[in-house]
Amino acid sequence: MEEPIQPPIQIPDQPVQPVPKRPFSVWLPIVVGLFALTLGALVASVQIMQTLSRAAAPPAPTPLPTPTISRSLSSIATDSAFLLLESSVSSLSGRVGALPTQDTTLTPPVLTLPLGFQQ
Amino acid sequence: MRRVFFVFILLVLLALPTFLALPVNASSQQAYQDYLYQFDVYRRDLSDFQTARGEYLKFQTLTSQTTALEKTKAMLSQRATLLRTYLLLLTERLNEDQGLTTEEQNRYRSLVSAEVNFADRQKTAVPAISSIEQATSHSKELEARYPALYATMRGIGSELLAGAVVARVSDFDRLFGDAKTLIGSWQPLGSAEKQATIDRWVVVITNKRGLLGQTLETVRSTDQKIFNALYTDEANRWAAESAKTVATAKQQFIELTANLAELLAAMRYQD
Numbered sequence: 001m002e003e004p005i006q007p008p009i010q011i012p013d014q015p016v017q018p019v020p021k022r023p024f025s026v027w028l029p030i031v032v033g034l035f036a037l038t039l040g041a042l043v044a045s046v047q048i049m050q051t052l053s054r055a056a057a058p059p060a061p062t063p064l065p066t067p068t069i070s071r072s073l074s075s076i077a078t079d080s081a082f083l084l085l086e087s088s089v090s091s092l093s094g095r096v097g098a099l100p101t102q103d104t105t106l107t108p109p110v111l112t113l114p115l116g117f118q119q
Numbered sequence: 120m121r122r123v124f125f126v127f128i129l130l131v132l133l134a135l136p137t138f139l140a141l142p143v144n145a146s147s148q149q150a151y152q153d154y155l156y157q158f159d160v161y162r163r164d165l166s167d168f169q170t171a172r173g174e175y176l177k178f179q180t181l182t183s184q185t186t187a188l189e190k191t192k193a194m195l196s197q198r199a200t201l202l203r204t205y206l207l208l209l210t211e212r213l214n215e216d217q218g219l220t221t222e223e224q225n226r227y228r229s230l231v232s233a234e235v236n237f238a239d240r241q242k243t244a245v246p247a248i249s250s251i252e253q254a255t256s257h258s259k260e261l262e263a264r265y266p267a268l269y270a271t272m273r274g275i276g277s278e279l280l281a282g283a284v285v286a287r288v289s290d291f292d293r294l295f296g297d298a299k300t301l302i303g304s305w306q307p308l309g310s311a312e313k314q315a316t317i318d319r320w321v322v323v324i325t326n327k328r329g330l331l332g333q334t335l336e337t338v339r340s341t342d343q344k345i346f347n348a349l350y351t352d353e354a355n356r357w358a359a360e361s362a363k364t365v366a367t368a369k370q371q372f373i374e375l376t377a378n379l380a381e382l383l384a385a386m387r388y389q390d
Contacts, residue, residue, distance in 0.1 A: 073387065073388060089376065099372070108205060108272040109205055111201075112165055114262060115258050117172065117255055
């Protein structure tokens with residue numbers, strides 16, 4: 001007996017499976033990593049810029065004592081009359097400062113005058 | 120013997136500076152101590168008098184009357200002594216003052232002398248008082264005279280205060296005159312700019328000295344109002360006004376001497 005001719009088994013075309021996309025959970029670390037790298041680069045560049053600008057500023061000078069201004073004496077400065085005058089004016093300044101503006105020792109006594117025998 | 124004599128002379132010479140160094144105002148200080156002592160005695164006698172008077176007015180007995188009269192006479196006598204002591208203090212202060220003119224000092228001494236004579240008459244009359252009525256009549260003499268007496272005492276006190284300032288102003292005038300003489304003798308003292316600075320100081324000081332003079336004139340005119348006061352309150356008011364003006368004069372004077380010191384500093388240096 002002959003077997004019936006079987007039609008050829010056609011294997012139906014399997015649809016072409018698209019290349020499966022990588023799930024988001026795989027991209028996330030990549031994105032985060034790229035973001036972190038970018039952020040880090042930005043921060044680093046800012047730090048470098050600041051350092052460079054600080055380096056460019058001159059250092060604060062070390063404070064020095066105020067120099068005493070030397071003045072030239074005039075010809076009269078060593079004259080004995082002038083020196084005596086200076087001393088006298090200094091003495092007068094002290095006495096003027098000590099001048100009293102009131103003197104309680106000069107206040108007259110307060111007397112009880114009417115005898116008060118008349119009632 | 121000769122050696123003893125020379126040793127004695129030497130000791131006198133060595134002790135002389137000690138006596139010469141005694142303060143000029145020792146007399147007024149002693150007078151002030153005397154016044155304070157007499158014031159204490161017066162307060163005690165016044166207290167005794169007031170107690171005796173109270174008892175006499177309350178009981179009207181012969182004993183209380185006798186005691187009251189005795190205490191009244193003691194108080195009247197001490198009151199006159201106190202007044203006299205204060206007037207002598209004023210006299211000493213007038214003698215020591217260096218700011219009043221001789222004419223002013225003599226005028227005020229004359230006023231004080233008249234009041235001292237009055238106080239002496241008051242004290243001399245007390246022993247003759249034999250009744251409370253006579254004591255009252257005697258006291259009324261001082262009561263009538265007291266406003267004028269008080270004005271005199273207050274006015275002289277105020278003048279003495281001003282005199283202390285005037286004395287120092289005389290010193291200032293002398294020193295400022297010396298400074299101007301030196302400026303004239305040593306010209307130029309530096310650059311033209313320096314000389315201009317010095318000249319400006321002289322002008323400033325001269326103007327401020329004029330202002331001080333006006334203030335002192337105000338003090339003197341206020342003091343005359345004290346002398347003319349009719350009541351003790353009025354005299355006290357004018358005296359307070361005068362003291363305030365003296366304080367203003369002092370501030371002006373302090374600034375003036377500071378300016379003079381600045382002038383000398385400008386003269387000291389070339390720049």
